[in-house]
Ligand code: NIG
């Protein structure tokens with residue numbers, strides 16, 4: 001019999017998205033498997049069993065070296081998965097935040113040389129050690145709020161050296177930080193200041209940066225938007241990224257709908273992210289595909305953007321994930337529970353849908369839905385113990401201090 005290394009016993013409840021794959025459609029999206037009361041047995045990095053305390057105890061009695069954790073009065077949910085972040089950057093955009101509070105728009109600031117380019121300037125000046133330290137600080141904030149796996153994009157270098165330095169920083173920090181990292185190459189965040197136009201810049205990226213970046217990243221992303229990249233430029237770029245074996249992602253329809261979604265589907269992108277300007281027609285198209293809709297309500301709140309067509313996406317069966325979009329400009333928010341609250345209060349999701357969107361569906365975006373995002377035997381033991389018997393406090397208590405303990409790959413962290 002497999003010996004448990006960790007036993008969390010007598011929980012008020014253990015709550016997990018039900019089923020195997022990502023959840024989609026009105027019937028399935030937000031369906032939960034609830035054990036109440038519950039115990040969880042873990043062996044090494046994996047979950048052995050989740051179920052009624054007496055059954056778990058009978059099947060997996062604690063041994064000499066089993067660590068036991070008292071779950072009384074607490075609920076457990078899977079560790080949260082943040083599938084869209086820009087968590088490696090240097091510098092601050094607090095001054096721009098204030099300008100926006102005074103009425104300037106994000107796009108105006110961007111057009112006058114601020115925005116993404118001001119973070120590019122600060123990030124280019126940093127050493128790899130400084131980038132790693134900044135990323136670690138940001139990951140500490142995220143872990144504190146329950147994130148146990150995060151995607152992190154490059155995209156504040158826009159030159160060969162800095163883009164690769166960012167990706168190396170992600171790889172290095174992944175070795176030592178409890179949060180598991182998934183690097184995405186976002187060399188196509190916006191046109192580099194050294195280049196006249198988008199076409200010339202993307203040609204340089206394809207020739208000079210992509211081959212090395214593809215060794216360090218798992219996915220590639222592009223910002224399709226006015227002032228950044230248009231569809232005819234994005235198509236050959238994404239094709240080149242795909243040839244290098246990268247999964248495709250896209251910042252789509254953030255400020256305007258300009259053909260990003262049809263392109264995402266044509267290229268078989270894993271996700272289309274933002275969608276604040278997506279039409280009903282676009283939503284229907286996306287919902288019929290296996291490309292996930294990644295919604296970023298922290299960004300919507302920060303920039304005062306309209307909501308994506310969430311009701312239609314849910315009803316038509318889209319695979320919906322929620323993420324922070326954590327970055328210094330459009331979403332300085334590192335908390336997935338805050339995003340879950342916004343998913344409920346602003347986008348009309350139920351708490352259970354918000355949980356699925358930050359666990360199993362976000363794991364799908366990273367290609368990890370068979371490994372993480374559920375509390376079930378065989379899954380990685382990424383577990384949050386919440387300080388309340390009702391797990392919905394995670395979404396309900398806006399800005400609350402919810403988490404009593406975090407288990408990452410079977411070990412209690414911080
Ligand atoms: O997802 N839209 C483009 N990129 C980021 C913002 C990056 C920044 O402002 O630094 C986003 O919102």
Ligand code: FE
Pocket residue numbers: 084086251325
């Ligand atoms: Fe983003």
